[in-house]
Amino acid sequence: MLELRNITKRFGAVLANDKVSIVVEPGTIHAIVGENGAGKSTAMRIAYGFYKADEGDILVEGQVHNIKAPHDAIALGIGMVHQHFMLVDTMTVAENIVLGAEPGSAIALDLAKASVEIRRLSEEFKLAVNPSAVIEHLSVGQQQRVELMKALYRHARLLILDEPTAVLAPQEVEEFFSILRRMREQGKTVVIITHKLTEVLAISDEVTVMRDGRVVGRLQTRETNAAELARLMVGREVLLRVEKTPAKIGSSKLRVRNLSVTSRAGAKPVQDVTFDVRNGEILGIAGVEGNGQTELMEALAGLLSPSQLSGEIRIEDRDITREGARLRRELGIAHIPEDRHRRGLLLEFDLAENSILGVHYRPPIVAYASTFFDHEAIHKRASEIIEGFDVRPANPDLPARALSGGNQQKLIIGREFKVDPKLLLVSQPTRGVDIGAIEFIHRKLVDLRDSGCAVLLVSAELEEVTSLSDRLLIIHQGRIVGEVDPKVATIEEIGLLMTRGH
C-alpha cells in the first residue's frame, strides 16, 4: 500500500531520518514504534506531504509519487490524524469534515448533503458524531472521531495515526481499537505511530521499530514481545516492571481533611476529600483526567487562592491551608507539576536559571549581602542536577526549550529532588517521556520513598500508578470513591471505579 524507500531528512544539522525504508502491506494495521525523536512522526509527515524528504522515494501502491503537499497525499487516498488535532475549534463537526473538500458549488456550500454523507459513514464505521456540534464543546475522544471521519470523508484508504491513544482514557482506548479493527475489516490500511508497547502488541499486525532516525527492526507482531521491542527501541535491555521492596511506612506527613476546591467559574472540581500520606510510602491517585486531580495537586502545592479552599491541609500538625507556595516549600514540600511547560519551566530561560526556581531567593544561590546571585553556586547546582539526573545535552547554558520533553522532565525532577523534600507531590511524572527515561524516573521515585519521603502520585497511566503506589485512591468527579491495594486489584476493577465511581 505504502512504501518509503531510503528516505533521508535533515532539519538543520539534525538528521531526523536516515535512509528510512518502511513497507506497509495493504489491509493491515502497521505500528511504528520508537522513542521520542526517533523519527517516526517525521517519516509519516513526509508520506503525508507535510515535510519534503531530502532524498528517497515514496511509493503508493507500487508507483513512485511526488508528494509535495498534504493535498497530493489526500488525492492518493492517504489520510493522517495528527497528535495535536487539526481541527478548527469554533467551527462545527460538519464544517471541519468537509473543509477543503466542500460539497456543493463554489458559491453555495451544501452542508445538508455533507451531513447525509457523514451520517452514512458514522453508520458504516460505528463512529458516533453529531455533524452540527461545535468542536470546542466535544471531548477529546469525540474530536478524535471527527479526525477519523475527516479522512474517511476524503475516501482515504490508508490512515496514518500519530500517537492516537495519548489523549484517551483506558476505556476509550479499547473502543478506539475496535474502530481500527472495523476499518481493517472494511479494507482500510492503518499506520499507528506509538511508543506504548502494550498497544502495539494489542492492535498491530506488523511493527517497524525506529531508533535515532533509523529503522532498526521490522517484525511480525505475533512473533515478538514487549521486552524485545523495548530492547530494539532503546538499544539496551530495559526493565519494564518497577522493582521495589515493601514500604517501610512511618507516621503521617500530610493530612488532608474534607478538602474542597471551588474554581473561579464556580464549579467544585474537588469535593470533600480526606486522606493521609505517610512517610516512606507512595500514595497513588488514579482517575480519568479532568476529575479534579489537577486542582487537588494545585491546592496542596499552594497554587490556589485560600478563598477557593475549604477544609484543612496539614503538614504533621501544622495547618497550612492558608499558606502560600513559598512557605510550603520551606516546610519540605516539592512539586512536580503535570504540565511542565505551564508550571514547571521557563522555556526561554537556560537550564541553570531553571534549576534554581524555588530556591532562587535564598543562600547559597543569593550571596553578597543577600542581594546578588552567586553565579558559581548556580552553575554548580545546575551541573549537579544535570549529572545526577542524566539531563541531555548536559549544557547548563542551553534554553530549556532546546531539550526534549523527557530531558525537561528529568531537569524538573532533579530540581525538586535537590531540595531534599519531606513530601513530594508529583503529577504525570512520565508523560511524553521515553521508556528508557521512564525506567530511570520510576527508580528515582522508589529510591526517594525508601529514604523516608512521603510521595503523593497522580498519573493517568494505570500501569504506572498501580506499579509504583503502595496504596491507591481512585478519584471520580472530584471525590475519592475508593481505596484499593494495587498489588491485588485488577485493572478492570480500578477502571470501573475510575469511570463510574463505584
Add this chain to the structure above:
Amino acid sequence: MAEIFTISLIWSTIRLTTPLILAALGGMFSERSGVINIALEGMMLAGAFTAAAVTYAVGSPFVGLLAGMGAGMVIAAIHAVACIRYRADQVVTGTAINILMIGVPGFLSGAFFLSSGSTPQIPREQLIPWTPILIAFVSVPITWYVLYKTPFGLRLRSVGENPEAADAAGLPVTRMRYAGVLLSGILAGIGGAYLSIGQSSLFTRNMTSGRGFIALAALIFGKWRPVQTMLACLLFGLTEAVTIQMQGVVKLPSGEDIPVQFIHMVPYLLTIIVLAGFIGSSRPPKALGIPYQKER
C-alpha cells in the same frame, strides 16, 4: 434636544456610517484570514486621494471609484507581502503604512496639482453620493453569505482560526490570506473614495481622521461578525451625527457654547469606552496576528 433628533439626523447617520461599514467589512476579510489590519486607515486614504485625483482628471466618478478600489488594493498588497510573505509584525507594518499614507497624498498632490495636500474641487455633477452607500449596505448580507455559506468563506475562516488544520486539509493557507487582505484593500478603498467623491468634493489632507481605526473598533465590538459589525458602525455613525448636530445647540449651564473640540472628541471617547468595556467578551480569530510558517 428635539432640534437634534430629526430626519436629517438619520440621513447624516447613514452617510457617516457608510465609510465605516466599508472599512470594517474590509477589515473582517483580512482579520478572519488571520492578518491584523491596522492599515485600514492608510488604505482609506489611498482610496480617497486616488478617487478624487482620477475623477478630477478623467471626469468620471465611476472610473474614480474603480481607481480608488485599485489604490486600496495596492496598499493592501504591500501589507500582504510584508505580513504573509516576509512574516513581518502585522501591527508594525500596518502602522508604517498609515504613516506613509499621511505623507504620500500630500506629496503627489504637490506634484500633480501644485497644492499642499488637497486635490482641486470636483464639480457637483461628477460626485457619487449614493452608489457607495448602496454598496456598503448591500455588502453586509453579501459578506455574511460569503463567510458562512460558501466554501471560500469556510476556508477563509479556517485559515484565520487554525492554519495548521487548514494546511492539513490540503488548503493553500498563504493564498487564502492574500485573498483576505486584498479584499480588505478593495473595500477600504471604496470607503475612502466615498469620503472624497461622495460626501465631499475633494481630497483634503488626512481626511479620514481616524475612521479606519474606528472601523477597526467596530469590527472588534461587532465580534468579527458582519451584522453585529454593521450595528457597531451605525452606533459610531450615530454618535458622530449627533455630535455634529450638537455644535452650537447644546450649551453649558452657564449659557456658553461647549467648545467644538470637546464635542469632536465624543466619537473617539465612545470608541475607547466601548473597547475597554467589551473587548474582553469578544473573541478574535485564534490565529490573528500570527504568521503561518510551514516547516520544511
